[in-house]
Amino acid sequence: MTGAHDVTVHPPRLRVGIVGAGFMAETHLAALAAEDVQAIVYNRDADRATALAGRFGAGLATTFEELLEAVDVVDVCTATHRHATFAIAAAAAGRHVIVEKPLARTLEDGTAILSACERAGVRLFVAHVVRYFPEYEAAHRLVASGAIGDPAVVRLKRASFRPRHGAGHWLFDTAQSGGMILDLMVHDFDYARWVAGDVVSVHCRSVGIERPQLGVDHAFAILTHASGAISHITGSWAYAAPTFRTALEIAGSHGLIEHDSESSKPIVSYLHPGRADHGDGDAGQAVGLPASPVREDPYRLELREFLRAIAEGTPARVTARDGLEALRIALAADESARTGRVVRLPPTPVPEVAR
C-alpha cells in the first residue's frame, strides 16, 4: 500500500476504522496492511493519528463521526476504559465492531457493548489474539480432538517486562486499564475457558514488586471450571526485558500437552555484544510481544477471520460472549486479589449477540 487512499475508490472493499493511535492500533494497522481493506485512522490526538496513518498508508478521519461515516467496521484500539463509548456509538451507527481485549473496563460496560451490538444487529468481535497463535491453536485442536481426554489441570503462563511507558500512561492507571490482571492475564483466562469451559470460581493473589508504585506486576490465579477442571494462571510484568515467555501445560484424563516458549525457540543468537545492532535481541521495543517466526502473523489471522466473518456472515472462533466471560473472570481475579476471598461466578444470562 502506498500513500493515502480515497475512501470512495473501491466500494466493495471493507472499510475498517481504527480508533486509537497507540501500540495496539499500530499492531492492527500493520496486520491489515496486507489485507484487501481500506483502513482509516481516527484519534483525538490528530498529530499521532496523522503520523500513524502515514506510516501504513491508511486514510485519516478528523472526527469520530467522520470515521463512522466512512467505514463498515470500527476497530476499537483505545485505552480500555474508553472501549464502551466508541463501541456503543459504532453499533448505534450500524457499524460492525471489533474491540481489543479486554472487552471493557467494567462488567457493566462490557454488557452494554454486547446489548448495543445486539440491538443494532451488528457483529461484535473481541480480539483475543492468543487463540490465533499457532502453538495455542494447535494445543486447543489436540484437546478438542480428544488427544488427552478430558482436561483436568491446566497451567498457563504469560510473563514479560512492564511496558516501557511513562508513569502517567493509562495502562498504569488501574481505573483506566484494570492493570496487569485485566490487560495481560485476560489472554489466558480466555484460553483456559476455551480449552476447559466455563469458570465457576476464582482465587487470585497479586503483588507489585519491581516498581510497586506502578501497580500489580505479578499474580497467580487458580480457576475452577464447571467441568471440574482446575487452572493455574500466571501473569507477570516482573521479568527482565526483553523476556516474553509463554508456557502452557494441559493435563487430561489420558495425556498431557506441554509447551514453553523458552524451550521451543527455533533460532537463537550467540552474538558478541557490540558487533550487531540488536545483539541481545532487545530492540528496545516498548511492549513485549510473544514471537516465533511463522509465515502467518497471529494478528493478521485474527483480523482476517473477523473481517471474513463480517463479509460472509460466518462465525469466528472467539465470540462476543467469550470476550465478556474473559472479562468476568479477570474482574473476579482482581476482586479476589484485593479481598483475599474466593470469588464465585454464578452462570448469568448473557445477551446472545448475532453470530
Next chain:
Amino acid sequence: MTAQPVRLGLLSAAHVHADGYLDVLAAMPGVALVGLWDDDEGRGSAAAARHRTAFFPTEGALLEQLDGVVVASVNSEHRRLTELAAEARVHVLCEKPLATRVADARAMVATCTTAGITLMTAFPMRFSPVLLELQRALRDGTLGDLACFEGVNTGQLPDHDRPWFTDPVLAGGGAIIDHVVHLADAYRWLLGSEVVEVVAVANRILQRHRAGVETGGLISLRFADGVFATIDCSWSKPPGYPTWGGLRIEAVGSAGVIAADAFRQRLDLYGSAEADVSWPAWGSDANVAMIGEFVTAIRKGRAPTVTGLDGLRALEIVDAAYRSIETGEPVPLEIQRPDA
C-alpha cells in the same frame, strides 16, 4: 580416627523410595547396613537380596541391632513404627508425609522428644544442589525483595506395583498428601517463615480409572512474612512421560525472576520402540546428602537440620488444604512456635 560404624536399617520396603535409600545406605562410608524388616515377607526378602543385606522377620529383632532406622512403610504405619523405634531408643528418619493425620504426627514428635531420640523427616529437596543454589540467591540479595514462589511438583501416578499410594487410608489421601509436603517444606525452609493461610482446589479427572483419591490439585499459600506461593501437586504426568515427574520453583523478586528445576540435569535417551524416550538423571542424588545428615546427627548427638517438627508443619498445611477443598474457602493456619 576410626569411629564405630553407625548401624542403620530399614523398616518396610513398601515405599517407592526404599530401593534408593538401601542403595545409599549400602554405599555410605561409616555406615553398616544391618538389614530390613517388612510385613510383606516376599517383598522384604527380595529387597534384602537385591541389596545383599539381611531380612528380619520382626521389627524388634532388627531394631535391637540398630542406632538409626529409615521408615519407608505405607504412610499410615509411620506412627506405629516410629513409636517402636523410640521404645528401642533407635533414631528415626521417616519418609514423608510424616503421618496420615496431624494428630499422629504430633504424637510422633512428642514421643521422640520424650525418648530423647532424633526424628528426621525425609525432605531430600533441602539437600538438592539446585535448591541450595536458589537459597544462596535469595540470601545474598541477587533477587532483591522476594514476593512469591510458583512451584510445580507433578508426577506420574505412583501406583506402579505400589497400589497403596492411591488408598485413602494407607496413604492418607492422593496427590495432595503425596506431593504438597515437598514444596511446602522447601518454601518454609527458603523463607524461614510459617504459612498463615491455605486455599486449595482438587479433582479426580487425571487417571481416574486407576485412582479413588484426588489426582489433580492446586494449592495457594500465604506466609507470615507476606510472601505468597502456589503448588501444583498433580499426578499429571501420563504413563508415556519420559520420567517420573519433577520439581520446579520460580522465585519472583524486585530484581526479576529465578527459575530452578531440581531435576533438569538429565540425559535424553531414545530406545528402539516408537516414541521410546526417557530422561536418565545425572544430577546429584539429594538422598545421599539427606541420609548423610541423619548419620552425622546421630554421630554427633545433635538435632538434624530437618526434623519431625518440619514434617508436622508440612502435614498441617496438607490438612488445611483438604479443609479448604471441602469448604471452598481460605483456611487460616495459626502461626505455631516450635513446641520443642
